[in-house]
Amino acid sequence: xxxxxxxxxxxxxxxxxxxxxxxxxxxxxxxxxxxxxxxxxxxxxxxxxxxxxxxxxxxxxxxxxxxxxxxxxxxxxxxxxxxxxxxxxxxxxxxxxxxxxxxxxxxxxxxxxxxxxxxxxxxxxxxxxxxxxxxxxxxxxxxxxxxxxxxxxxxxxxxxxxx
Amino acid sequence: xxxxxxxxxxxxxxxxxxxxxxxxxxxxxxxxxxxxxxxxxxxxxxxxxxxxx
Numbered sequence: 001x002x003x004x005x006x007x008x009x010x011x012x013x014x015x016x017x018x019x020x021x022x023x024x025x026x027x028x029x030x031x032x033x034x035x036x037x038x039x040x041x042x043x044x045x046x047x048x049x050x051x052x053x054x055x056x057x058x059x060x061x062x063x064x065x066x067x068x069x070x071x072x073x074x075x076x077x078x079x080x081x082x083x084x085x086x087x088x089x090x091x092x093x094x095x096x097x098x099x100x101x102x103x104x105x106x107x108x109x110x111x112x113x114x115x116x117x118x119x120x121x122x123x124x125x126x127x128x129x130x131x132x133x134x135x136x137x138x139x140x141x142x143x144x145x146x147x148x149x150x151x152x153x154x155x156x157x158x159x160x161x162x163x
Numbered sequence: 164x165x166x167x168x169x170x171x172x173x174x175x176x177x178x179x180x181x182x183x184x185x186x187x188x189x190x191x192x193x194x195x196x197x198x199x200x201x202x203x204x205x206x207x208x209x210x211x212x213x214x215x216x
Contacts, residue, residue: 016191016194019187019190019191019194020187020190021183022179022183023178023179023180023182023183023190024182024190024191024193024194024197025197026194026197026198026200026201027194027197027198028198028201028202070195071198093187095187095188095191096188126179129176129179130179130180130183132183
């Protein structure tokens with residue numbers, strides 16, 4: 001879609017993105033973050049060009065999802081400056097000869113911290129326990145996006161050895 | 164019978180590290196199997212996905 005000009009840039013995030021760095025964890029859908037192209041005169045961005053493109057190639061729309069290769073895929077706009085940065089700095093990974101762009105481990109971990117739901121906290125712990133993130137890169141991202149206090153709270157809650 | 168919780172947790176971490184280090188294509192295939200199993204636990208699909216390697 002990117003090379004055909006449908007979207008300016010994409011990257012895989014969420015649980016499937018995390019699987020590039022961590023052990024696989026069951027998930028029911030695929031989150032693909034997209035830098036949507038805003039059409040002149042339109043204030044709302046629309047995934048319709050993506051849906052049309054994929055439908056012409058066998059994809060089936062189900063509500064907000066497109067079913068691609070049996071997987072419900074959701075195309076999401078960046079929901080914060082952090083996600084925007086993650087999309088801009090995403091890396092290309094080779095999967096058996098096929099390139100795919102995915103958020104960096106440090107951005108996925110920072111997004112998990114920012115999102116802050118239970119499963120995201122568990123994912124952040126996985127990143128830390130498996131040593132999948134570079135601490136200095138992670139800390140720089142946290143500082144840039146005003147997440148240092150949030151991280152300190154997370155550390156106090158989950159990473160301190162009990163007395 | 165006693166359980167050595169420290170060893171149990173360490174073995175779990177070792178399993179997770181081992182899974183995390185598998186090739187991406189293999190891990191994505193595991194996601195397929197996990198998703199099938201989550202959608203239909205009675206199907207038995209996905210059994211044995213951790214047995215390889």
